[in-house]
Amino acid sequence: MKKYKKLIVTIFMVAAMLCLFSTQAFAISESDVQAAVDGSSKEAVSGSVFIWFLCAIAFLKVSQKIDSFMSSLGINVGHTGGSMIAEAMIAARSISAVRGGAGGGFRSGGSSSAGGGAGGSMAAAASVMSGGLAGVVGRQFTSGAVKNATGVSGGGVGGKMFTSSVGKGGDFANNVIGTVARGSTNAVGSMTGETANQGLLSYMGYTGMEAGDTPAFSNVEIGGGRIMGTETTAENPNGISFGMYNAEQYMAPDGSFSTVTAVDGSNWYKQYAGDAVEKTPYMAPDGAIAYNESIVKKLPVPPRRKDRV
Numbered sequence: 001m002k003k004y005k006k007l008i009v010t011i012f013m014v015a016a017m018l019c020l021f022s023t024q025a026f027a028i029s030e031s032d033v034q035a036a037v038d039g040s041s042k043e044a045v046s047g048s049v050f051i052w053f054l055c056a057i058a059f060l061k062v063s064q065k066i067d068s069f070m071s072s073l074g075i076n077v078g079h080t081g082g083s084m085i086a087e088a089m090i091a092a093r094s095i096s097a098v099r100g101g102a103g104g105g106f107r108s109g110g111s112s113s114a115g116g117g118a119g120g121s122m123a124a125a126a127s128v129m130s131g132g133l134a135g136v137v138g139r140q141f142t143s144g145a146v147k148n149a150t151g152v153s154g155g156g157v158g159g160k161m162f163t164s165s166v167g168k169g170g171d172f173a174n175n176v177i178g179t180v181a182r183g184s185t186n187a188v189g190s191m192t193g194e195t196a197n198q199g200l201l202s203y204m205g206y207t208g209m210e211a212g213d214t215p216a217f218s219n220v221e222i223g224g225g226r227i228m229g230t231e232t233t234a235e236n237p238n239g240i241s242f243g244m245y246n247a248e249q250y251m252a253p254d255g256s257f258s259t260v261t262a263v264d265g266s267n268w269y270k271q272y273a274g275d276a277v278e279k280t281p282y283m284a285p286d287g288a289i290a291y292n293e294s295i296v297k298k299l300p301v302p303p304r305r306k307d308r309v
Contacts, residue, residue, distance in 0.1 A: 141158035144157060148163065149180055149199065150190060167198070169205070169208055177222065182248075182266065183223065185224040190224065196217075196229075197220045197229075199220075199222065200227065205263045216233075217232075225246040225305070226250075229241070243270070243299050244270045246268055247269055250302075251305075254303070256271070274300065275298075276297070278296045
């Protein structure tokens with residue numbers, strides 16, 4: 001029991017020292033940040049705030065460990081902080097906001113020399129800030145969303161964000177769909193099934209529109225710079241096959257086509273299946289080879305990729 005008491009006293013002393021030395025750090029306000037900005041460079045302020053957030057997260061994790069130990073001893077304590085991923089999200093958003101604000105303020109005042117100077121320093125600082133905690137968290141969410149979209153896995157938090165966003169036609173989902181659509185199928189994968197059907201509605205800006213004004217997509221496959229599937233409309237109630245080819249990756253196709261623009265601003269060449277003669281061979285009574293001919297809907301030959309010309 002004496003051992004536990006000594007340990008508890010030590011823990012309280014450590015917690016008290018942390019609170020004492022962290023008072024100035026946690027007392028930061030918007031006016032303090034502005035004063036720091038006015039008195040020093042934007043790069044220095046961005047770095048200081050970044051370090052402050054790391055200290056805040058570390059303090060929360062230490063407090064959680066102390067709370068857990070005290071709870072195991074039967075001492076009621078309050079819950080400090082949330083999950084680590086939630087804290088990381090908050091820190092990432094805050095760092096991005098500070099970086100954006102500092103960048104905007106810096107661009108609005110003064111000019112930069114062609115050889116670098118202040119502009120070059122700010123670009124270097126922005127490059128560094130694009131990594132770190134904010135960059136890691138952002139890449140983790142996007143990676144999870146891509147895995148969810150391509151059916152590799154649930155994707156964790158990023159996958160849940162994608163599922164929620166695609167149902168609302170959100171920018172997050174559309175950016176992920178665009179990444180898969182223009183990416184290599186070997187590296188990124190492809191979208192198929194109901195996820196692709198719903199994703200194409202969102203990607204083309206149809207989500208939220210009246211049912212009579214939107215087509216229905218089925219058998220959609222997205223990836224490798226191409227979007228293939230079947231489109232059902234009032235003009236084609238039985239459905240018609242279509243092919244879409246990214247204008248940055250493919251040459252303009254032969255024959256009739258249109259150019260459509262997705263919600264992310266990318267342009268796509270779109271072609272529908274046209275009438276084509278299909279010949280089916282059979283053996284005639286005299287032993288000769290004959291053909292049954294029929295008119296079918298068939299997609300034209302895909303255009304050539306620009307990187308293979």
